[in-house]
Amino acid sequence: MSRTTTATTKTKALQRSGSIILSPPKRRKLSEDVTSSHPIDRPSEKEMWEWTMTSAAVAKCCVRDALTMSECSEGWFSFDFFWLGNVPCRKIEICGIVVGIQVLEKKVLYTGCKVDDGTEVIDLVHIPQRPPRPKVSDKNAPPESLPPLRPICWIGGVVKAKGKVQRKHETRVMIVDEISSSTLDVELAHWKAVRELHETRYNSSEPFVIPVATNVPETPRKSQNKVTDVQTPSVISVSSRRTIPTPSTIVSSPIVITSSPIKPKFDPQSPPKLRHPSRLRSQNLTDTAFRLYVKHFVDNAPGDTPRHDSDSDEDLEELYKASRPYTSQILDTPTKSRARSCDDSTPRSGARKTPNPSTSTSTTGKPCQGFTLSYLRRVPELSLIATRVVKQHAKILEKKARDSQSTSKSSSAQPTKCVKLDRAGLAVRKKRLFQWAICKLLREGSIVLWDGPTRPCPEYDTYGNANASMLWKYSSSSSAENSLFSNAGNLTRNDDDEMELSDPEPEEEAYISTKPELLVPSVTEALKALALAPPVQVMKRNELIGGSTKKEILAYLRRDDRWAFIGDWNVAEALEYMNWASLAWCVGERWMLTQ
Structure with a gap:
């Protein structure tokens, strides 16, 4: 009996122990799964929108990401921030090459920050801070014009920019908060960081959670004390102005300050724009202003087809190899350049015995073409400002004559006659003004004599280069600019006081800008x-x-x-x-x- 009872109790114990071992682990495992898969509260759109305002929400990306980000279209925060994959953002950080610059009166427009891998191009709108206006002692004095804005980088240079993505018509632009010149090494590091962020964060399947701020000082005083041990006082003054100093801003601030403007200035760049001569005020119609306009055109005029065509090509080094006496006709006798140009004793005729190069090229690969006096006189903008300057001088002389006669005490003084320039007198004074400007530019070293290919003078006193619109600033709107430039060629030809220009001389002197x-x-x-x-x-x-x-x-x-x-x-x-x-x-x- 005792054996039988013992066997039964063992069987019951085994059965009981099996039920105890199998069921509790399953319940514990289920309880762990339930606790681990407990859904985390997703932040609301308002919380995400507030987070995108912080400096920690600046997303590193490429230009294509900035143009293809999906817009938030839910709730009353629609189109106010974007979704870069799984991360909301309003401000981005990009690094790329500048392909165009347009300097306006109040802002600098970097036409594109194109990355070398060929993603996309985006416009960067930068509004730099202007220096304060000086206090004017005389209230009646005309206000002094502020110096023009200077871009931080030129075409072909690498820039690193942070700013807000904003919609504009059918595309997007970037309103720049911080921009600085950079290097190709920084650009490569930026691409590597963007690729890692796409793999680990932007394309993640997990829901977005607002990250907890780490390594942020409790008070601004502690961050300033840390900075004083490492940085110079000039950097401290800049970093202390920011509301939330972070390690990223502390490191990036010296880049903005110590950027060197020497190297980027030789990169290809868009020419600056001067105010169109038709928009100049009377007080600005001076000989100096005309000389600056001529220099601006000679420095930045778009290329034309050369006049002389030949099968032989020569380099600039061969063109200037021999050191020879070379005198300018216009510097000796400006009013007799037409008579002396045909003289065989001048060095010009000896230089023309050698065949001219068909396309003399500079180190940049662009053809070098000279400017003649006849060519410059046929440019409508230069002819217009010359006409206005000559007429303004005539008005000043007439006013001085009237004032001198009114103050004279002689009773036999005759009334002042109205001084009016006829067509011949206007043409002569305009030509003298052009010759004076060329002499000044030659003597100051802005231009030099040139015996290479020259720009052909257009027929019928017309100027057919449509690319010259890039040199003049008409108005803020593009429609007004196009309408003004379409009529720019008729500004001088429709004037009744204009006289038909004479034919250009076959051996006329040519000049070219003294560029590096x-x-x-x-x-x-x-x-x-x-x-x-x-x-x-x-x-x-x-x-x-x-x-x-x-x-x-x-x-x-x-x-x-x-x-x-x-x-x-x-x-x-x-x-x-x-x-x-x-x-x-x-x-x-x-x-x-x-x-």
Whole structure:
């Protein structure tokens, strides 16, 4: 009996123990699953919208992400922030190459920040802070115009920008809060960070949760004390103005301050726009203003087809290889340039014996074409401002004559006659004004004589270059700009006082802007020649480290009469351009070629 009872009790114990072991673990596992899969409260749209206002919500992305982000269309916060995959954002951070710049009166429009991988192009609208206006002591004095805005970077340069994405018509633009010039290394690091964010955060299947702010100081005083140990006082003053200082803003602030404007200025850029001559006030119609307009056109005029066509091509270095006497006709006798141009004794005729190059190119690959006096006189904008300047001078002389006669005490003074310019007198004074401006530009080194291909003068006194609209600022609206430019060619031809221009001379003097690219072949030749100086001249130098100074290069260039009026600033710009293009480098104050 005892064995039977014991066996039964063991069987019951095994059955009981099986039921106890199997069921509780299942219940515990279910309870753990339930607690772990408990849904986290998703933030409301208002909370997400408030979070997008903070500096931690700035999303690094590429330009395509900024243009393809979905808009929030739910609730009363519709279209006020966007969804970058799974993350809401209003402000983004991009890094790319500038492909266009348009400087307006109150803002700078960077036409596109195009990334090298070819994603998309977006417009960056930057409104920089202007300096305060100086206090005017005389209330009747005309207000002084503020200096024009200067972009932070030029075309071809890399920029890094933070700002708000905003809708504009059928596309989107970026209102820039912070922008600074950057490098290609920073751009590559930005692409890598964006790719990692797409894999880990933007394309995540988990619902968005507002991250908890970490490493944020409790009070602004603690953050300022930390900054004082690392940064300079100039950086501290900038970072202390911000409301929420974070490590990202502290690191990015020196980039904005210490950006160098030297290298980007040689990159291709959109030309600045001057006010159209028809919009100038009477007080601005001066000889100096006309000279600045001529210089602006010569520096930034779009290219035309060259006049001389030939099968042979020559380089600028061969064109300026020989150092020869070269004098300007317009500098000697401006009023007799027409008679002296046909003289065989001038250096012009000797230079024309050699075949002219068909397309002389600069270091940038663009054809170099010279400007003649006949060509400049047929530009409608330059002809218009010349007419207005001459008439303004006539008005001033007439007013002075009236004032002098009214103050005279002689009773036999005759009444002042009305001074009116006839067609011939207006044409003569306009031509003298053009010649005066060219002489001034030659003597200050802004232009030099040119014996290469020239721009052909248009027939029938018309100017057919439609690309010249990029040089003039008509109005703020594009419609008014197009309407004004369509009539710009008729501004001078419809004037009754205008006289038909004479035919251009076959051997007329030509001029070209003294740009750094133009001086590169001559400066290269000067550096080579100075490096091969005799030992006697080398021993006279104070430093025997090689290379040549700017003064030595300038003295060598001025041996040629073509460069007789250039200044040390022209040589300095050419050397900076060669340093940027890795053609030369500087050791101390001496320059040497890299090859």
